[in-house]
Amino acid sequence: MLHSNGISVPGYGTGRGIPGAGAPDTRADTLDEDVELWGLLYLDPLLELRLLTEGPTTRAELAPGARPSGEALSSAALSLPGGAGLRGLLDAAGIGEEFPAAVAAVLTAPDGRRFLRAPTAGAGTSVLARAFVAESVRRRTDREGPAPALDGTARDAAVARIVDLLPGDPSGPEETGTHRGPVTRRVKRVAGRLALGLASAQAVKRRSALTDASHPAAGDVLLYLARGAAIREAVAQAVRTAEPPVVVLAHSLGGIASLDLLVLRPLPQVALLVTVGSQAPFLYELGALPSLEHGSPLPAHVPRWLNVYDRRDLLSYVGAGVFPGRVQDIALDSRQPFPFSHSAYWSNPELYRLLAGELP
Structure with a gap:
C-alpha cells in the first residue's frame, strides 16, 4: 500500500515523471521517442533496417562506372573500427571492444544485406550507424558479469561520428541524434504499430539477458x-x-x-x-x-x-x-x-x- 499516494514514485499519476511537468514539453516528448526507439533497437538491432526494406524494392539505375551506394557503404563500414577519433567515443560509450564484431554481424545478416541492396541505402547512414551501435550494446550486455554502465550521450556522439565517416549526402534526409529524418519517420510509423508485439516477442527471446540485467x-x-x-x-x-x-x-x-x-x-x-x-x-x-x-x-x-x-x-x-x-x-x-x-x-x-x- 502506498501510504502517501505514490509521492515517492517520480511522476506518479502524471504519466511523465519530469519534475515540474505542466504544459506539454515538445523537446521532452522528442527525447522520450528517441529513448523508446533505442529500447527497441537494444532488443532487435536490425529493426530499422528490416522495416526500411519491407515490401518490393526497385533497383536504381547507376551511371556508367558508378558503384552502388550499398557497396560503398559496406566498404566504408568495414574500415570504421580504425576510424579517426571513433574508438575513443566507442570506449566512452562502453562498447569499443564489441564494435568490430557488431559491424560484421550487421553487414552479413540477411536484413543488413537486403538494406545494402536497396536504392535508399545511401540515405540511411544514420539507420545503419544505430544498428552497429545497438548490436554492440547487445553483445556487451550479453557478457557475463555485472550490468554495464552505458551513457546515452556518449552513445549518440558515437553514432554521429559513424555517420560522418560513412559515405552519404550530409544534407540528406537523415538527422543524427534524435530520429527526425523522413526515412526514420517512416520507420517510426511502422514501428509504432509493431512496437508492442515486437517488444513482447523480443523480450521472450532475450528473457535471460533482460533478467540478468534487472x-x-x-x-x-x-x-x-x-x-x-x-x-x-x-x-x-x-x-x-x-x-x-x-x-x-x-x-x-x-x-x-x-x-x-x-x-x-x-x-x-x-x-x-x-x-x-x-x-x-x-x-x-x-x-x-x-x-x-x-x-x-x-x-x-x-x-x-x-x-x-x-x-x-x-x-x-x-x-x-x-x-x-x-x-x-x-x-x-x-x-x-x-x-x-x-x-x-x-x-x-x-x-x-x-x-x-x-x-x-
Missing part, C-alpha cells in the same frame, strides 16, 4: 529485507575504517542499507549520505523500510542526504515528499531505457560533477 537489484532488495543485519554491519565497518569526514555513496540496495544503518545507529563521522538509484523512499512509503515505520520522521542524527534518480530508471525513487526538509532529490538523465538506466549513472559525467561539488 534481477540483481530486485533480488538483492528481497534478500536484504530477509537478512539485512549483516549488510548493515559491513557498511558500518567501512565507515569505521574511513577517515572522517565520511561520505557514504550508495547505489540501489546500498542506499537502503546505508539509510537503515544511519537511522538505527548514530554515526557522527558521516557528513553526507548520497544514494543513487535507490528504493529507500519507496520502501518507506510502503511501510517496508526495516528501520523506520511509515509516518515516523527521520531521526535528527541522520546526516544530510542527497538522493540521485533518473525518471527512466524504474528502480529509482524520490524522497523529498516522504521526508520533507530532510532529503534533496537530484534528477539525472542517462538517455537510456530501463534496465540500462539503472546502471548508467556511473558513466554519466553529470554525476561526477555533482559529487565534485559535494565531497569534502
Whole structure:
C-alpha cells in the first residue's frame, strides 16, 4: 500500500515523471521517442533496417562506372573500427571492444544485406550507424558479469561520428541524434504499430539477458529485507575504517542499507549520505523500510542526504515528499531505457560533477 499516494514514485499519476511537468514539453516528448526507439533497437538491432526494406524494392539505375551506394557503404563500414577519433567515443560509450564484431554481424545478416541492396541505402547512414551501435550494446550486455554502465550521450556522439565517416549526402534526409529524418519517420510509423508485439516477442527471446540485467537489484532488495543485519554491519565497518569526514555513496540496495544503518545507529563521522538509484523512499512509503515505520520522521542524527534518480530508471525513487526538509532529490538523465538506466549513472559525467561539488 502506498501510504502517501505514490509521492515517492517520480511522476506518479502524471504519466511523465519530469519534475515540474505542466504544459506539454515538445523537446521532452522528442527525447522520450528517441529513448523508446533505442529500447527497441537494444532488443532487435536490425529493426530499422528490416522495416526500411519491407515490401518490393526497385533497383536504381547507376551511371556508367558508378558503384552502388550499398557497396560503398559496406566498404566504408568495414574500415570504421580504425576510424579517426571513433574508438575513443566507442570506449566512452562502453562498447569499443564489441564494435568490430557488431559491424560484421550487421553487414552479413540477411536484413543488413537486403538494406545494402536497396536504392535508399545511401540515405540511411544514420539507420545503419544505430544498428552497429545497438548490436554492440547487445553483445556487451550479453557478457557475463555485472550490468554495464552505458551513457546515452556518449552513445549518440558515437553514432554521429559513424555517420560522418560513412559515405552519404550530409544534407540528406537523415538527422543524427534524435530520429527526425523522413526515412526514420517512416520507420517510426511502422514501428509504432509493431512496437508492442515486437517488444513482447523480443523480450521472450532475450528473457535471460533482460533478467540478468534487472534481477540483481530486485533480488538483492528481497534478500536484504530477509537478512539485512549483516549488510548493515559491513557498511558500518567501512565507515569505521574511513577517515572522517565520511561520505557514504550508495547505489540501489546500498542506499537502503546505508539509510537503515544511519537511522538505527548514530554515526557522527558521516557528513553526507548520497544514494543513487535507490528504493529507500519507496520502501518507506510502503511501510517496508526495516528501520523506520511509515509516518515516523527521520531521526535528527541522520546526516544530510542527497538522493540521485533518473525518471527512466524504474528502480529509482524520490524522497523529498516522504521526508520533507530532510532529503534533496537530484534528477539525472542517462538517455537510456530501463534496465540500462539503472546502471548508467556511473558513466554519466553529470554525476561526477555533482559529487565534485559535494565531497569534502
